[in-house]
Amino acid sequence: MAANRLVYVAAETGARFVRERIEIEPIDWLHRPCQLFDGKSAMDACRHAIGFERAIALHGLSLGLDTSPAVVSGVPITAFLSDHAMNYFAASPPRRREEPARKDRGAPALYSCIISAELDRGHIHVFGAMIARSASEVRFRIRQRFGPLLEDQAIVRLGFDWSEPLACAMVSQAMAHLLMLVAEDPTSSLAEGLDFQVEQRFAS
Template identity: 35%
Template sequence: MNAIVAERTAGINPKADPVLDHMEGKLRIGALFPDPLDDDDDGDETITTTRRAIGRVALVASETATRFQREAVEHDPMAWMFSPRRLFDGAAAIDACLDRDACMRGVLAHGLGLGLDVSRAAIDALMASEDDGLDEHEYEYLYGNIPSNGRRSNRDRAGRQTRLRLYTATIAETRDNRMLQAFHASVARNVDEVRARLVGRFGPDLAAAADIRTGLHSTAPLVIALVPSPVAAMIIQMGNDCASSAAKTFAVDIQQVIQA
C-alpha cells in the first residue's frame, strides 16, 4: 500500500482530483511512497547504501521537522522530504540526501530559513559568497597566508576550498538563565562544512554565534576550560595527518550547560 503525502498550495481545486476529494483546503499530491507502517513486500524497491548515508537523510529530516516547528510552517515535513525539489535538481530529499553534498545543501536551506523550494543555484551562490565576502585579514585568518602579491587566484581559492584541514569552533551563549559552552573539532574542506555540522548539532542560532578557526588554539579560554590535555593532543595529531582515512570521519564535540 502506498501512502500519499499532500502539500497545501494555492490555485489547486481538491475536488478536481478524486484522491484529494475528502481533503479540505487547496492541496496537491506531493509524493507517493510505500507506507512505512505496512509490512515489507517482495515488490519493494531495494536500495544499497551505507549507515553514514542513512545518517545524512536522518539529519536533513530532523532539521526539516525542527525548522517547521520552530517557524510554525504549515507544511508536512514528510511531504518536503518525499517531493521533488529544485534544491536537489528535481530529486526528492529522501533520495538525494544520501549524498554528502545534497545533505549539506538541505541542512543549510533549513538552517538559514530559506524557501521550501529554493533553487540549488541560490544555495551554491550563497556558499561561494562566504569566502568572496572575506577581507584579506579574515581570509588569512581562516585559510593561512595569502600570496605575496596580495591577490587570491581562482586556482588558489579552489585549492584551499577542497583541501582537508582541521577546524575548531567554540560557542559561548547565555539565554534565559542558561549558559552553554561548547567546543567542536573536525576535518573539513572549508568553513561551510563546519558551519553545516554545527547547525545539525546546535541549531542555526548557536551555529551562527560560533567562533570557527583553523587548527587548535590551545590557549583560548574555552579550549582550556573544556578540552582535556590528552584530547587536545589527539586533535593536534589528527590535524597533522588530515590526509589519513580516519581524518575524514574525525569529530570531537564537548559541551557543558549551566542552569542558573
Template identity: 35%
Template sequence: MDEAGDLVVTTTRRAISRIAFVAAETASRFERESIEHDPMAWLFAPRRIFEGQAAIDACLERNDFQRAILLHGLSLGLDADREEIDDLLDDDEDELSSYHLDPAIAQYRSNAQMRLYSATIDHQLAGKIQHGFHASMASSMGEFRSRVADIFGTEIVNHAVLREGVNPKVRMVEGLVAPEVLETLVSVPSYSGRRVAVTAERIVELDS
C-alpha cells in the first residue's frame, strides 16, 4: 500500500523502460536456465556489478542497464565484478549492437579468438510454433548473429536468445539435440581451434 513517506523518484519514460526491460530479461533467463532464484529478489538485492546498488535503482542509468543485459545475455552468473563487465563492454565500444530493443547495448566480442556460441529460438506466429537451435564457432557475437540470421532468417533472429557456450540444461536444447551431440558441444571450449556446427529445428503447425 502506498504511504505518504514513500521515496519519490523523478525519472524519465526511457529510464523506466530500462528497468522494465531488465526485469523481463532477468525473468526470461531464470526460466530458460532453470535458475531457482526469484527475479524480483535479484532486482532488489545489492550487487557488486552496480557498486552495491540494487538493479531496480542502478539500471535507471544507461551504463548499468548495459551491464545488467550483458550479465544475463552471456549467463555470467548472478553477479560479477564491475571491472570485468566493463572490460567486455570496452572490447566492443565501437560496434554498438541492435541486441533486443536498445541499439546502444554493446555486445561481447572476443577479438579474433574463436569461441563456441549457441542460439535458441522459441517463436510462435500465425498458427506456427518454431523451435530452433544452432551452435558453432565464431570470432565474435556479431559474426555468430549474422550466421544465425542466414540460417533461420533475419526476422527470426530477433527472437533468438544468443549466448557464449552451450547450456545443456535448457529444456529446449535437450529436446532438439541428441545427448551425445550435446556432450561434444560442451567439450568444445577445451579444444583450441576446433570447428563445429550443429543446427536443429522443429516446426509445429497449429489447427486454425
C-alpha cells in the first residue's frame, strides 16, 4: 500500500508540473521538506494515508507547493481519484475496470470541447475535438490530460461549430473543414483515431 501511494503521488506531481509548466524538477519537490507534511518530505510522508491525502488534495486543487495542512484538511480525495485508482487503495485487490470507450456502446461520433479557465499563473484556453462514443468518454480523456479541475470546467458538445468563439479563434480553416467532414461521417477513414487539441496559455 505504501508503494502504491508513493507511486501515485509521484505520477500526479509529474503530471501537474508538466500541465502547469512549473519550473521545478518533480523529484526535487518530492524530496523537499514541506510544512504540508509537518516538515517531512513527500517521499516520507506520502507512504502514509494522511500524507497521501494531503498531496492528492494539493495537486487536485492546484494549490501552492507548500500549503499549510489546514488548507487541505477535510478535503475528500475521492473527488480527485478515479474508480480505477481507488481500487489500489482499498483493502481488496485491484479489480479490472473497463475503459469508458468499452462501457459506453454508443456509435462513434465527433465531440468537441472547450476550456477557458484561470490558473495560478495565468489563463488557459483549450479547444479539442475527438472521435468518441459518449460525452462521458470525452470527459474521462480530458481528466486524464488536464486533471479534475479543468475537466470540471470543460464544455463538451456533440459535433463541431466553427462559429463558437474559441473554435473560430483557434482552429484553422483547413482543420475546420476536416472537422466538419468528420462530423458528417464519423466512421470514415478521415475520422479514424481523430483526437485534435490546440491550447493557449497566457501568463498573469
